[in-house]
Amino acid sequence: MHVITAVSRQVWWEIARACPYATFFHTPRWTEIACTAIPNVHDRTLAVCLPSGVRAILPLLEVRHNGPCKALLSTFEGCYGGIIADGPLTAAEAARIYRLAYRWNVTSFAYLANPLAPPETIDRTYRFGDEIAHIIHLDSDFDTIFDRFSRNARGNYRRGLREGACIRHAQTLADWHAYYAAYRDAVDRWGEDESYGYPWSFFVQMFTFAQAYPQEITLWVVELDGQVVGGRLAFYWNQHVTLWHGTATRAALARRALFVLDVEIIRDAIERGLRYFDFNTSAGIEGVIQYKRNFATTDYIIPRCEYHSPVLQPLVQLAHRWQHHPVEARRVPELAPDAAHGQSCSPNPAHRA
Secondary structure, X not given: OEEEOOXXXXXXXXXXXXXXXOOHHHOHHHHHHHHHHOOOOEEOOEEEEOOOOOEEEEOOEEEEEEOOEEEEEEOHHHOEOOOEEOOOOOHHHHHHHHHOOOOOOEEEEEEEXXXXXXXXXXXXXXXXXXXXXXXXXXXXXXXXXXXXOOHHHHHHHHHHHHOOOEEEEOOOHHHHHHHHHHHHHHHHHOOOOOOOOOOHHHHHHHHHHHHHOOOOEEEXXXXXXXXXXXXXXXXXXXXXXXXXXXXXXXXXXXXXXXXXXXXXXXXXXXXXXXXXXXXOOOOOOHHHHHHHHOOOOEEEXXXXXXXXXXXXXXXXXXXXXXXXXXXXXXXXXXXXXXXXXXXXXXXXXXXXX
16 A cells, blocks of 8 residues: 555545545545635645555645644544545555554544445544434436425425525625625524624635636525525535535525525536535534425434544643643634534534524
């Protein structure tokens, strides 16, 4: 097994394109976004070439370091991580690749399993909890899939149309700012303070990426009476689309605009010929789980795993206490890799639409 620590973007893109279970979060683009958004986050992705000729990638971020010691995460914001490959892997081969992340100077390594990945590519050794990914299999035409939705979902979709809800792609920075205003309205509704959540600067960066890579990143917005009242930030890769961030104002919820938004994004995915529409995880919030199940999703139980070095972790914690700093990294709310601290990090907007 040949290990490559300085992974070329070309090789990474080739493997991500060839892997049928790779998601947007496994691509170099997600890592590029992470390294742009967060200071002192570094790409530590590994590539492996097996004797069979199969090439594999383990996306890794260094999210914290203390001298030579470092904490690793796969992938940014606790999203789907783990191995991708351009051919079949055995469980033994996958285990050897994961062990590369447990190096002598690694204090912790955390990742959320990929719901689309074959079981043999998932390392459950350090499993400490589960998440549920809610995925629609786009295996038929729109009318057939729409008929599978609950009566509640179909009725609310039709009501949203009667209320005048319409959706479109966000095109300008002003569109993104209107979406951000709707997000801050939701944050206020949740009872959080002004410091909570993603800052406007993060959305400006995402706008830049969306302009450069529209085939991968789309902000869908929903309007009522000509005003943006919510939206979904969707990521596209291979046959998979996942909703990552989203929000809705009080008016959008009351007038059922969110149902129109989600149904029409699903319709678009079907028209594109995609196989999977992914509502992402729900952080165990029952109301959000039930909302997603209205769309006849399949529940994928996926492990969240975290390794802690039995030797280094106590030393790192002692050093932090000695320096009068908290063990947790100082962070921008919602932008820090909480999974590296054993928390369930689920930035998916639908958690609290």
